[in-house]
Amino acid sequence: MSDEYDVAIVGAGPAGAYTAKSLAEKGLSVYCIEKRQEIGAPKRCGEGLAIDYFGKLGIKPEREFARQEIRGFILNSPAGKKLKFKKGIEDYGGYILERKAFDKHVATLAARAGADIRAKTRCTGLLKHGSRVAGIKVESFGEGFEVKAKIVVGADGVDSKVARWAGLPSIQKPNEYESGIQFEMANVEVEDPQCLEFWTGSKIVPKGYLWVFPKGKDVANVGLGMPPGDKRPVEYLQKWVQGQARFRDGSILEVNAGGIPVGGPLKTFVTDNFMVVGDAAHQVNPLHGGGIGIGMLSGRILADVAADAIKRGDTSAKVLSEYDRLWQKEFGPWLSNIARLKRIVHRLNDEQLDGLIGLISPEEVLKLSNGDLREVGMTVLKKAPALGKVFISGLL
Amino acid sequence: MKVDKNKCLRCSGCVGLCPQNSLDLLETGIDFGPGCNGCGLCERFCPVGAISKR
Numbered sequence: 308m309s310d311e312y313d314v315a316i317v318g319a320g321p322a323g324a325y326t327a328k329s330l331a332e333k334g335l336s337v338y339c340i341e342k343r344q345e346i347g348a349p350k351r352c353g354e355g356l357a358i359d360y361f362g363k364l365g366i367k368p369e370r371e372f373a374r375q376e377i378r379g380f381i382l383n384s385p386a387g388k389k390l391k392f393k394k395g396i397e398d399y400g401g402y403i404l405e406r407k408a409f410d411k412h413v414a415t416l417a418a419r420a421g422a423d424i425r426a427k428t429r430c431t432g433l434l435k436h437g438s439r440v441a442g443i444k445v446e447s448f449g450e451g452f453e454v455k456a457k458i459v460v461g462a463d464g465v466d467s468k469v470a471r472w473a474g475l476p477s478i479q480k481p482n483e484y485e486s487g488i489q490f491e492m493a494n495v496e497v498e499d500p501q502c503l504e505f506w507t508g509s510k511i512v513p514k515g516y517l518w519v520f521p522k523g524k525d526v527a528n529v530g531l532g533m534p535p536g537d538k539r540p541v542e543y544l545q546k547w548v549q550g551q552a553r554f555r556d557g558s559i560l561e562v563n564a565g566g567i568p569v570g571g572p573l574k575t576f577v578t579d580n581f582m583v584v585g586d587a588a589h590q591v592n593p594l595h596g597g598g599i600g601i602g603m604l605s606g607r608i609l610a611d612v613a614a615d616a617i618k619r620g621d622t623s624a625k626v627l628s629e630y631d632r633l634w635q636k637e638f639g640p641w642l643s644n645i646a647r648l649k650r651i652v653h654r655l656n657d658e659q660l661d662g663l664i665g666l667i668s669p670e671e672v673l674k675l676s677n678g679d680l681r682e683v684g685m686t687v688l689k690k691a692p693a694l695g696k697v698f699i700s701g702l703l
Numbered sequence: 704m705k706v707d708k709n710k711c712l713r714c715s716g717c718v719g720l721c722p723q724n725s726l727d728l729l730e731t732g733i734d735f736g737p738g739c740n741g742c743g744l745c746e747r748f749c750p751v752g753a754i755s756k757r
Binding site: 349351466467468479481486535539562565568 | 712713714715716717718719720721722728744747748749750751752
């Protein structure tokens, strides 16, 4: 361990650790800290990761951290209509992870690449030279010390302190932030262990959705995400679980919770000598709340820009803002369309949602999740003009 | 504001929301800090209702 590094990263979740790995592979010295005593736990996550991320990230799924292969989904409308899709894993799918093992795996890859990772080490403030970030103040086992760095990276989650200290508007806005609550359950029955279940409806989960993500034949993450409502999210979850014979008598192995940023990414991810990534940067899918894959790929973009800036000897915001531009190019249009889709879906009442799920095909659902809204909108307009009008108006 | 430690899941969701940047999750649990002005956004957010006004 040193008291000076090229890059100091606060947070060793998937985004922070993958950023550390990417930087270390370029030969930079990297210090990456995690305030919790354990990387990867407790989880605040449904643990789903789509298959194409594994390829793009260069991570082979292994039994140890990729618990359950997923090949399809089952959408349940408010009235109980089912829309099922299932194919070979290359066509659609992914894995439900074990975050305890996955997060440590990514941190291990980073460590092997040369990064210094430290658990039970908390960032207590930013080191500054005048107004410019110059490193981090750290505390570990009661001892305080300082670590200088050319660039500091905030990867400390939805509750990021570091991003705020650097002056980024990262505080979560109440109308762009959902509450998540989940039970990991055992001895329950899932509809299909290779299919994700999605449940909707104002009586089940107003303005949000409930998920069943199988982790095995009879084990599943059962959770929901929603904006604050009349009742607490945990009450909606308990009511639904009690109402399902296949879950009512199951056991609860874990209770997880968390906040989910759904308002889209920060307008900029950088200031002088400082960058953010992952949940701290609000780099999350606004519709389904997933952010593992986006966070990790963003970390690689960050690493490319940071390494270049350090090589050039200029880590000012102007140079680092190339990260913003590259990120926009990679994710901007897709996530903007997803945000549009979310606004459309939120305008629909239960009856209209029944109608929509009743008339679109599984392939059209996949198109929507890729951000291809226009074509599906036109089909809906043809089949159900009133519903289609609501849809199309949301595209303008 | 105050937190019921029997309910709190230490998810830090509330910390992300505090407009005063006064909330933090320490090893001892959720801490409201001196900047808390009782706006109640944290109470509204909490998935299990662990937070309430003093």
